[in-house]
Amino acid sequence: MPVQLWVSVVELGCFAGLIALGFFLVLRGADVFMFALGPLAMFGAMFGAFQVSRNGWPLPIAALIGVAIAVALSGLTELLIVRPIHRRTGGQENPSIVAIVAILFALEQLAGTLFGRTPLPGTPFWSAQFRWGEAVISGQSIVLVAVTVLAFAGVALWLRRSANGRMLRAVGDNEHAARTLGVPVDRIRLIAFCLAGLLAGVAGSLFAAKAGVSFTSGLQWTLVGFLAVIVGGLGNVWAPLVGAVLVATLQTWSVFEFGHAMRDYLTFAVAFLFFAFRPKGIFQTKVRI
Amino acid sequence: MTTRTTPVAARGTSPLARHRWAVEAVAAAVFALALVAYGSGASFRQDYVVLICTYSLLALGMYIPYIMSGSLSLAYNAYLGIGAYACGLISTRAGWSSLWGVPIGIVLSAAIAVVLGLATRRLTGFYLAGVTLLFAVAFQVFLLDRVSLTGGPVGMPVRRPHAFGYTFTRYDIMIGAVVLVWIVGLLLSRLRQSPFGVVVRLRKDVPQVVESSGISSGTIGVVSLAVGAAIGSVGGSLFGMMGGVAQPESFGLHIIFLAIFMPLLGGQRSPWGAVIGAVLVVVFTFELHILSDAGTLFFAIAILLVLRFAPLGLLGLGTPLLRLLTRLRMGRTPGGEGS
DSSP states (O other), rough: OHHHHHHHHHHHHHHHHHHHHHHHHHHHSSSSOOOTTHHHEEEEEEEHHHHHHOOOOOHHHHHHHHHHHHHHHHHHHIIIIHHHHHHHHOOOHHHHHHHHHHHHHHHHHHHHHHOOOSBOOOOOOOOOOEETTEEEHHHHHHHHHHHHHHHHHHHHHHHSSSSSHHHHHHHHHHHHHHTTTTHHHHHHHHHHHHHHHHHHHHHHHHEEEEEEEOHHHHHHHHHHHHHHHHHHEEEEEHHHHHHHHHHHHHHHHHHHHHHHHHHHHHHHHHHHHHHHTTTEEHHHHHHOO | TTSOOHHHHTTOHHHHHHHOOOHHHHHHHHHHHHHEEEEEHHHHHHHHHHHHHHHHHHHHHHHIIISSOOOOOOOHHHHHHHHHHHHHHHHTTTOOOGHHHHHHHHHHHHHHHHHHHTTTTTSHHHHHHHHHHHHHHHHHHHHHHHHHOGGGGEEEEEEOOOTTEEEOOOHHHHHHHHHHHHHHHHHHHHHHHHHHHHHHHHHHHHHHHHHTTOOOOOHHHHHHHEEEEEEHHHHHHHEEEEEEEEOOGGTTTHHHHHHHHHHHHHHHSSHHHHHHHHHHHHHHHHHTTHHHHHHHHEEEEEHHHHHHOOHHHHHHHHHHEEEEEHHHHHSSSSTTOOO
C-alpha cells in the first residue's frame, strides 16, 4: 500500500476514533448505543460548510456554532426523547433504539432539506502542506491527530480523576445502584450525551475538510464508529481508538485492493466475525467480584 | 355468556377468552373486499393496492420479531429485495415461473435472519440492530455492484408468474396479494394468542420466566426473526411480480425506516395495527404528495411523537375508548359483564 494511503488511514482512524469515543461515553454512562452520533457530526459539519461556502461566514465562527449545534441536539435527544422513553418503559432497550434510529433518519433528512442534497466542500483550518518522503501531509491532518490525542487523553483523565467521570462509570455499571447511592444519574447521563455530541461535532467539522460532507455521510460515519467500538471493545478508554485504527486500515486497504463495494462487504464481515467470536471486542471490561 | 363452554368460562375475563375470531376475520374480509373493489378500477389503482399489501407484509414481518419477541432487526430492505430478486433471477435465468422465487426467497431470507440472529444471540438489542444495519448497507451495495448477477442500477426484469399453462394478470396478482395479507394477518393474530405466541411475548418482557420454563429464549428470538424475514420476503416477491422489475432503489434504506415505523404507528396490540400503519403510510405518501425525501423527515418526526405520546399506537388510542364504551354498556345492562 503506498505511503500516502497510510496518511489516509491515520486520518480516518482518528476521525472514527473520535466518533467511537462518543459511543463509548454514552455506552458507559447511559448504556445506550447512540446511533445518531454520525448524523450529529454530519449535521454540525454541514452547518459549518454551508455557512462558509454559501454565506461567507468566517470558518472558526461557523465551525464553533456547528459544534455547539451538535452538542445541543445531543443533549436534547437525551432530555426530550431518550430519557422520557427510558423512564416510561422502565429501561427496556427497544423503544430507545427505535427512537434513536428515528432521530438518525430525521437528522439526515433535516440536513438534506436545510443545507441541500449536494455534497458541500469542507474548509481546512490549516491549509499548509508538508512533504515527508513520498507522502504529503496536510496541516489539517496534523490538527485532526492532535485533537484526537488531546480528546482521548482528556477523557481518560476526566474518567479517572474527576468526580463526574467516576460517577459516569458508576451509572453505566449499575444505574439502579448508583441512584440508590445518591449519584445524580440524570445529570451524569446528560453530561455523557453532551460530551458525545461535542466529540462528534468536532470530529465532523475536522473531517469534512478531507472529502466534503453530504447529508448521507451521517449513516456511514455512524457505522464506521460502531465498528470501531465492536472491534476495540469497552475495556479501556483507548480501546475505541485501537479499534478505529484497525478498521481504518482494513477499509483503506480493501478499497485500494478491490474497490469500494468490497469495503462494505468486509465491514459487515468483520462486524459479524467479532460478534460471533469475540463479541466484547479486543479490550474487555474485567470485573472483580 | 351461558352458551360458552366450560373451559372458556373458566378462563373468565382474561383477554384470551374475549377474542372473537369470526368478527375479526369478517371485518378484515370486508376491508379486503373494499380494497379489491377499489383496485378493480383504473390500472394504477392495482399498483396502489399491491403497494399497500407489500408494505402490510413488511409491517407484518416486523410484528413477530419486533413487537412480540422484542428483537429489532434492521435488514428488512434486504429481505424484501431477496424476495423480488429471487423471482427475477428464477424467471429470467432459469426460465421457470417466477412463483418459484417465492419459496426460494423465503428460505434464503430466513436463513440470513437465523445467521445474523445467532451471531448476536448473547448480546443486547443494540448489537443486533447494528449488525443488521451493516448487512442492509452491504446488501444495497451488492445490488448496485454485482451487475452481472443483479443488473446493477437498472435492476432486472421479473416475468409474469404462470402456473399450469395459465399466466397471471396484474388483476390476479392484486387479488392474490389482498388474500395473502388477509391470511397472514389472521394467522399472526391467532399465533399471538396461542401458547407459542404467549411465550414469544413473554420473552420480550420477562425472558427469565421463559428460560425457567425450560424454553430457550435465544432460540425463540432466532425463530421469530426467521419467520419475520420470510414474511417480508414474500412481500418483496409480490412487489417484484407486480411491477415486473426488481430495482435497487425500491429496496433502499428508507424501507428499514418504514418497517419499524408502520407497526408502531398502527398499534402493537394486534397484527392488524401493522396493516393499518401500512395503509396510512401509502395513503399519506401518495394522496398528500409528500415527496419521498421530505416524507422520511415527516415520518421520522411522526414516529418520535408516537413513541413519546402514544406508545401503543393508533389502535392503542382506541383501547381506552373501548373500555369506556364497555363500562357504559355494562352500566346499562346489569349482570351483562363479559357478554
